[in-house]
Amino acid sequence: GAVVSQHPSWVICKSGTSVKIECRSLDFQATTMFWYRQFPKQSLMLMATSNEGSKATYEQGVEKDKFLINHASLTLSTLTVTSAHPEDSSFYICSAIQGGSGNTIYFGEGSWLTVV
Amino acid sequence: GNSVTQMEGPVTLSEEAFLTINCTYTATGYPSLFWYVQYPGEGLQLLLKATKADDKGSNKGFEATYRKETTSFHLEKGSVQVSDSAVYFCALYLMDSSYKLIFGSGTRLLVRP
Numbered sequence: 001g002a003v004v005s006q007h008p009s010w011v012i013c014k015s016g017t018s019v020k021i022e023c024r025s026l027d028f029q030a031t032t033m034f035w036y037r038q039f040p041k042q043s044l045m046l047m048a049t050s051n052e053g054s055k056a057t058y059e060q061g062v063e064k065d066k067f068l069i070n071h072a073s074l075t076l077s078t079l080t081v082t083s084a085h086p087e088d089s090s091f092y093i094c095s096a097i098q099g100g101s102g103n104t105i106y107f108g109e110g111s112w113l114t115v116v
Numbered sequence: 117g118n119s120v121t122q123m124e125g126p127v128t129l130s131e132e133a134f135l136t137i138n139c140t141y142t143a144t145g146y147p148s149l150f151w152y153v154q155y156p157g158e159g160l161q162l163l164l165k166a167t168k169a170d171d172k173g174s175n176k177g178f179e180a181t182y183r184k185e186t187t188s189f190h191l192e193k194g195s196v197q198v199s200d201s202a203v204y205f206c207a208l209y210l211m212d213s214s215y216k217l218i219f220g221s222g223t224r225l226l227v228r229p
Contacts, residue, residue: 034217043205043221043222044205044219046217093159093160095217104150104162105209105217107152107160108159110158
């Protein structure tokens with residue numbers, strides 16, 4: 001099946017620094033990708049919808065200046081957490097739509113971010 | 117609005133027991149329905165899907181039937197294994213302008229030997 005890969009899987013950064021997480025669709029082109037955040041033992045919270053070549057659409061309550069999303073190509077979207085703080089520590093998951101297969105959505109493996 | 121409601125967990129079963137995890141939805145339109153599974157420390161994996169009414173999705177012994185009349189997509193498995201212990205998410209997807217995937221809250225399954 002289709003594969004979506006995230007990198008890095010684990011990252012620890014110091015408070016105040018920025019960290020970038022990549023999401024790649026390895027064997028298909030994805031015009032739309034999504035970024036989710038998951039708190040421990042909770043469901044996924046949609047942060048933003050990323051469309052290739054245009055600005056991301058952020059969900060209500062998500063700071064777009066803090067969570068920068070770039071979808072530069074049909075196979076790559078990036079999430080940059082700027083000026084990270086400990087409360088940004090979370091599990092971030094991306095997903096991509098594979099068209100032509102009933103528009104199935106595939107997820108990346110997720111990235112654990114710990115801000116110390 | 118659009119939403120997904122799952123039964124609360126955790127669900128604790130003995131190995132080889134029958135599993136049902138209930139999922140109902142509310143949608144303005146005709147959604148596709150999905151079950152995703154998340155194993156400890158991992159991301160989400162697509163388990164099965166159904167794109168129209170009366171479709172049955174199946175994978176790895178799990179099944180779910182898209183019931184439009186009851187707006188449900190219950191997940192079932194005839195005989196669970198310890199390796200099935202995970203969190204299961206029901207989700208709907210509407211092909212409207214937002215292309216959002218809306219998740220239920222997740223149901224944790226724990227299978228004991």
